[in-house]
Amino acid sequence: MTRDYSRFFPPTPKADNPVSQASTLQSLGWQPFFAQQIASDELTATPPVRIVEVHRNALHVIGDGLDETIPPRADATVGDWLLLDRGHLALSRILERKSLLKRRAPGTGRQVQLIAANIETVFIVSSCNQDFKVARLERYIAVAFEAEIAPVILLTKSDLVSDPRDYVDRAAAISASVPVVTLDARGDEPRTRLADWCRPGQTVAFLGSSGVGKSTLTNALAGSQSIATQAIREDDAKGRHTTTRRQLHGVPGGCLVLDTPGMRELQLTDAAAGLADLFADLNALADRCRFSDCRHRDEPGCAVQEAVRSGDLDEARLQRWRKLLAEEAFNSASLAERRSKDKAFGKMVRSIVKHKNRTKWGAD
Secondary structure, three states: OOOOOHHHOOOOOOOOOOHHHOOHHHHOOOOHHHHOOOOHHHOOOOOEEEEEEEOOOOEEEEEOOEEEEEOOOOOOOOOOEEEOOOOOHHHOEEOOOOOEEEEEOOOOOOOEEEEEEOOOEEEEEEEOOOOOOHHHHHHHHHHHHHOOOEEEEEEEOHHHOOOOHHHHHHHHOOOOOOOEEEOOOOOOHHHHHOOOOOOOOOEEEEEEOOOOOHHHHHHHHHOOOOOOOOOOEOOOOEOOOOOOOOEEEEEOOOEEEEEOOOOOOOEOOOOHHHHHHHOHHHHHHHOOOOOOOOOOOOOOOOHHHHHHHHOOOOHHHHHHHHHHHHHHHHHHHHHHHHHHHHHHHHHHHHHHHHHHHHHHHHHO
16 A cells, blocks of 8 residues: 655645644654654554653653653653554554664663664763863764764863863864864854754754753753753862753754753663774774784784884774773673573563463363
């Protein structure tokens, strides 16, 4: 059956009232990628809604004529599209995602925490002060690369230093694929400088530590002061958690902006491809080593160590590469082990239930 997707998109606007013809779904980021996953006969029974806010005990969803809260679920996150099944909310289908930001959950557990879904651009925000750390920026970029989201480094508070070029140069050296933008998070500058990424129907996210200006940037794009902000501690540039939940905000021009709480910890898991993209230069060097299992320490014919000795590779970058590779491998192995144990436990429970049922019916 040929699917008719015309109802998902706005009709041709009338010249006298273009605003009234705007599509709610399109304003929420609806795209053909999601439309092609739905049969036309599903629309009435299970209309599409987008998760725009995640609370501890509820998900806020919005669709065409729908604005509701539903029970939370571990497999859904802000930015996800659901086919809302009112009769069985827990069975609402999550549409295939264009992208998914995730990390290993903080603490001693081995769970994966979903950060956001269906993001086109992630702005990695850092300030030109003690908050700036290359290693932290690398983590965020690796996560974005893994999710196939375009990362952009935003350097705020550049007006507070005499010359921000050192910060810009160090940020630009991380990856030739990642643009670096310096700006004042207040006023009109974010709207003009970020316009190329914040187009109608696009969803962007601000990620970074507390106090770097994520909420201020969101307010600047929205042209309001609806999101609370707080000043940092000047002695150590530490910020406080002003934003306490992940929420999508619609801004003038048709873009959606995700403001997130500051992250003190960003442990990598299932991010091997992202690390390979981030450290493509080191991987290219490693391919030239004499031995395929070279550890790049003291083995003969190591192209990586030769690059360090010649000054073509910074030793600190090599150390960060090793650290992230080891962390990602450990976390991914721990996650695989947990999944295996959970699968085995589920199989055992099903076997016990099946045995009890057989015993019960045999006794009858």
